[in-house]
Every structure is written in C-alpha cells, then in structure tokens.
Amino acid sequence: MDMPRSEVRNLRFDEFSVEKHLEHAAQQARARNYQDFLIVDVDSHHYENESHRDIFSYIDNPVIRRAAMDSMGRTGRSAMLNSQVGYQDLDGRITRAQLRRFEKTSGDTHRDIVTTKRWMDAIGVDYACLFPTPMLFLGLHPQVEIEAALAQAYNRWLCERILAHEPRLVSMLYLPLNDPEAAYRTVQEFGDKRGVTGFMVTSPRYKPVHDNVYMKTYALLEEMGKPIAFHAAYNWDDRALGMTNRFISVHALGFMWFNMIHMANWVVNGLPERFPKLKVMWIESGLTWAYCLMQRLDHEFMMRTSDCPSLKRKPSEYMREMYYSTQPMEVPDDPSVLAATFKMINAETQLVWSSDYPHWDFDLPSVIYDLPFLGEQAKRNILGGNAAKLFGLDPKVVKKIP
Amino acid sequence: MAEWFVAKVADMADGDRRIVTAGPHEIGVFHKDGAFYAYSNYCVHAGGPACEGILINKVVDIIAPDRTYQGQAFADELHFVCPWHGYEYDIKTGECVGNRRLKLRKYDVVRRGDDIFVVA
Numbered sequence: 001m002d003m004p005r006s007e008v009r010n011l012r013f014d015e016f017s018v019e020k021h022l023e024h025a026a027q028q029a030r031a032r033n034y035q036d037f038l039i040v041d042v043d044s045h046h047y048e049n050e051s052h053r054d055i056f057s058y059i060d061n062p063v064i065r066r067a068a069m070d071s072m073g074r075t076g077r078s079a080m081l082n083s084q085v086g087y088q089d090l091d092g093r094i095t096r097a098q099l100r101r102f103e104k105t106s107g108d109t110h111r112d113i114v115t116t117k118r119w120m121d122a123i124g125v126d127y128a129c130l131f132p133t134p135m136l137f138l139g140l141h142p143q144v145e146i147e148a149a150l151a152q153a154y155n156r157w158l159c160e161r162i163l164a165h166e167p168r169l170v171s172m173l174y175l176p177l178n179d180p181e182a183a184y185r186t187v188q189e190f191g192d193k194r195g196v197t198g199f200m201v202t203s204p205r206y207k208p209v210h211d212n213v214y215m216k217t218y219a220l221l222e223e224m225g226k227p228i229a230f231h232a233a234y235n236w237d238d239r240a241l242g243m244t245n246r247f248i249s250v251h252a253l254g255f256m257w258f259n260m261i262h263m264a265n266w267v268v269n270g271l272p273e274r275f276p277k278l279k280v281m282w283i284e285s286g287l288t289w290a291y292c293l294m295q296r297l298d299h300e301f302m303m304r305t306s307d308c309p310s311l312k313r314k315p316s317e318y319m320r321e322m323y324y325s326t327q328p329m330e331v332p333d334d335p336s337v338l339a340a341t342f343k344m345i346n347a348e349t350q351l352v353w354s355s356d357y358p359h360w361d362f363d364l365p366s367v368i369y370d371l372p373f374l375g376e377q378a379k380r381n382i383l384g385g386n387a388a389k390l391f392g393l394d395p396k397v398v399k400k401i402p
Numbered sequence: 403m404a405e406w407f408v409a410k411v412a413d414m415a416d417g418d419r420r421i422v423t424a425g426p427h428e429i430g431v432f433h434k435d436g437a438f439y440a441y442s443n444y445c446v447h448a449g450g451p452a453c454e455g456i457l458i459n460k461v462v463d464i465i466a467p468d469r470t471y472q473g474q475a476f477a478d479e480l481h482f483v484c485p486w487h488g489y490e491y492d493i494k495t496g497e498c499v500g501n502r503r504l505k506l507r508k509y510d511v512v513r514r515g516d517d518i519f520v521v522a
C-alpha cells in the first residue's frame with residue numbers, strides 16, 4: 001500500500017529517470033497485485049540505432065560493412081539506411097522520446113538491458129519480447145542486400161549481446177523477407193538460439209506473403225515450432241497512404257493497412273491449410289481491423305469460394321486461431337463494442353498483451369486488467385498466460401515492482 | 403481538507419510549477435500569467451503524470467472565409483500535455499481538450515503571507 005506522504009517536486013527537463021516517469025504505472029501494478037501473476041509483453045522496443053556501430057561490425061560482407069561504418073552519423077540522402085517522415089513524439093509533446101538519453105546507467109551490463117528492465121519492473125512485466133525501432137521500415141529499403149545484411153547483423157548482435165545475457169528478454173528475430181533465401185537461412189541459423197521465441201516480418205513491404213518462394217521458410221518455422229509474426233508500421237510513401245497529410249491519419253490507417261493485406265493473402269491462399277501447425281501472430285494493429293476483415297472475407301467467401309478453393313472453412317475461422325497483440329488497443333466509450341471484438345478473435349486464448357513501450361502510444365497492463373467484461377482468469381491469460389504458452393516461457397513471476 | 407505547502411511566492415516564478423504529494427493526492431500546481439492553478443496529476447486516459455509535460459498553446463487550423471485551408475497557428479489558449487501519450491489540458495479549466503466533458507480534479511490554491519498552499 002502506498003503510504004501518505006508530503007513532498008514537493010520541481011520539474012526538470014534536463015534529466016530523466018524511467019522509474020520516476022513510470023511511477024504511476026508502478027502504483028497501478030501494486031494496486032492490482034501484478035506481483036501475483038505472470039505478465040508477458042509481446043511487443044516492446046529498443047532503439048537499435050543507438051548501437052549501430054556495434055551492430056554494423058557484425059555485417060559479414062566487407063563492402064557493406066565498410067559502407068555502413070562509413071555512413072555512421074549521416075542522415076537524410078547521405079544515409080545508408082532508409083527512414084520515414086514522421087513526428088511520432090507529437091513534436092516534442094511526448095517528452096521521453098528526447099529525455100530518455102539523459103537516463104543514467106552504470107556497470108558493464110548493456111544499456112538496453114538495464115533501461116529495458118527498469119521499465120519492465122515499473123510496468124509489472126516479467127518477460128518482454130524486444131523489437132528494433134528504425135528497422136521496422138527496413139523492408140522498404142530499395143537494396144535487398146542491405147536488408148539481408150543488416151538483418152543478419154542485428155540478429156546476431158541481439159542474440160550475442162542482449163538475449164544471451166538477460167533471460168527476461170526474448171525476441172522474434174527479423175526475417176529479411178525480400179531475400180527469400182536469406183530469410184530461410186535466418187531461421188536455420190537463429191531458430192535454436194537462446195531467447196529466440198519466433199521470427200518477425202516487418203509489415204510495410206511489397207512482396208506478397210503467399211509467394212511460393214517463402215513456402216520452405218514457413219515449413220521450417222512450422223517444423224521448429226517457432227511462430228511467425230507480422231509487425232505493423234506505416235509507409236507514408238505508399239501511393240494510397242501518401243494522400244494523407246497528418247501523422248494521425250497515416251498511423252491510424254498504415255498500421256492496419258499492410259497487416260490487412262498480408263492477412264487477406266495469407267488466408268485466401270490457404271496458408272493455414274498448408275501450414276496447419278504454424279502459429280501466426282499479428283502485432284501492433286490494434287484489434288478492430290481483424291473484426292472488420294473477418295466479416296468482409298466471410299461475406300464474400302460465401303459467394304466466391306472458387307477464389308479460395310484451398311479453404312475448408314470460413315476465413316474468420318482460420319483468423320480466430322491466430323494470435324493478436326493488443327496494442328494500440330482501441331477503447332470505445334461503449335465496452336460492449338470491445339467485448340464483441342474480443343469474442344470474434346477468441347481473446348481468452350488468442351489475445352496477447354503488448355505495451356509497445358517506449359513508443360508514443362504505449363499501453364499498460366491496466367488496459368486489459370480494468371476491462372469490466374473479463375474474468376480474472378481471462379485477464380491473466382491475455383496479460384501473460386497465452387504468451388507464455390506461445391513462447392514456451394517459464395510461468396514463474398520474476399519481476400520486481402518498485 | 404488540509405492546506406499543503408507548495409512553495410514560497412518568491413521561489414515560484416511565473417511559468418514555474420511544482421508537483422505536490424499531499425497525502426493520497428498528487429497535484430500539479432502551475433503559476434502562469436499571474437494566476438495559480440492546481441490539478442490532479444493523474445491523466446484521465448491511462449493515469450500518466452498529466453501535469454508533468456510541456457506547456458504549449460492550442461493549435462488551430464486557419465480556414466479562410468471561402469473555407470479553404472490556409473495553414474495552422476497557435477491560439478491564445480494554453481495547454482499542458484501529459485508526457486505519456488500527449489493528452490492535452492486547458493490550464494485554466496483542467497478540461498481535456500479532446501473531450502471537454504473529461505476534466506482533471508481541480509484543487510484550490512491559497513496564499514498565506516509569503517507562502518503558497520494547495521487545499522486537498
């Protein structure tokens with residue numbers, strides 16, 4: 001219980017402590033007894049660009065490695081890596097985006113491990129699945145070999161420098177899908193590494209997921225029991241999304257757009273029938289898109305079964321067996337609308353909570369825990385139990401809420 | 403209700419603010435344009451530290467009489483912004499500007515001699 005106290009604090013904008021920034025999250029964690037059960041965050045982030053020098057040293061190809069090293073510190077048209085226009089931090093209103101560089105760490109442990117565990121404990125998270133940030137756009141890089149080279153380097157760096165040293169951190173490694181052979185080799189090389197709970201496809205890209213070139217990779221994933229995830233992001237250069245003029249528009253649409261396309265291709269082309277044991281997860285699109293697409297595809301399926309003859313059931317029945325991360329979870333004024341969405345996707349077994357911390361629209365566990373229509377067991381399943389089964393994690397609580 | 407010390411008047415310049423923990427209450431006290439304002443430091447959205455973010459004026463679209471868009475400008479209305487997710491609040495009312503039916507709890511601020519207190 002929080003003790004009554006009297007304190008006056010002056011605000012400073014030249015220092016940052018994640019414990020202080022998330023003090024109210026820790027209060028929530030204590031008030032809701034998160035210490036009593038497992039919480040797994042299936043989508044959180046670090047900023048891998050802060051470790052670029054280290055990561056680039058892992059690039060195998062000497063020409064690309066030299067080019068990457070030489071590009072350090074260059075941005076814009078002189079940079080080697082692609083990026084996107086965007087003001088995710090609301091033009092400085094989300095202060096942690098800039099202030100987090102002031103956070104103090106010491107010792108030999110990698111800064112990403114130290115800072116990640118701090119926010120995990122503050123929020124109440126036992127295990128976090130860590131993803132990169134700028135690399136979410138790498139599938140749009142015009143040079144396929146750059147995507148493949150950086151994916152290989154990042155994955156190796158992450159396994160050796162982060163995952164090998166911290167059992168509370170896991171990851172679904174980057175799959176360089178624009179190079180099908182490199183994607184296959186990635187699963188072969190890293191599938192059994194410590195902390196690798198699956199593989200992740202960054203959704204903004206323009207090669208269809210049902211292309212025959214990917215079948216051996218999906219087969220290998222299925223054989224190894226490793227899930228595949230599609231992590232949403234936007235592409236403001238996309239011809240349709242390029243018509244939007246504000247970030248709210250490109251974000252609200254873009255983070256659904258690519259996952260809707262990949263999902264439609266995945267289902268209509270019968271991949272769930274071809275890979276019945278492959279677990280598929282959809283990350284950071286919220287939930288309403290799935291509810292929408294289920295109804296759209298089911299409606300048309302009944303008239304156009306000849307368009308998807310591999311399907312033995314309605315599209316929604318396959319979609320209901322996939323996994324969905326929660327964030328950014330739409331919370332309508334009327335909870336019955338959200339309850340209907342939960343019902344459509346079989347939330348009690350298929351929904352997995354995610355924070356997306358430290359990004360601008362992160363969610364806390366309370367977004368699930370405080371829902372009026374869920375029982376205690378359903379809350380615990382969504383917050384950690386479902387992900388623990390999916391990732392094969394020890395369900396023992398290991399966090400230390402401050 | 404009790405009065406909780408915030409600051410000496412001389413120590414709280416115009417534009418300053420303090421976060422006061424007053425028993426179970428956490429309160430942001432602002433001194434802006436000669437007035438003091440005090441609100442709950444818990445955002446109506448996710449419980450973030452609503453009073454700890456930047457101060458910034460309201461942004462408005464400039465729409466010409468012929469209804470064409472002519473860019474954006476800052477209005478006079480001053481907001482403080484929850485640093486967790488960007489919810490903005492009118493500093494004079496504590497209203498959440500995205501939905502003005504939502505408000506932060508407001509607290510009275512009193513001056514006793516050279517001292518500023520918040521009532522909670």
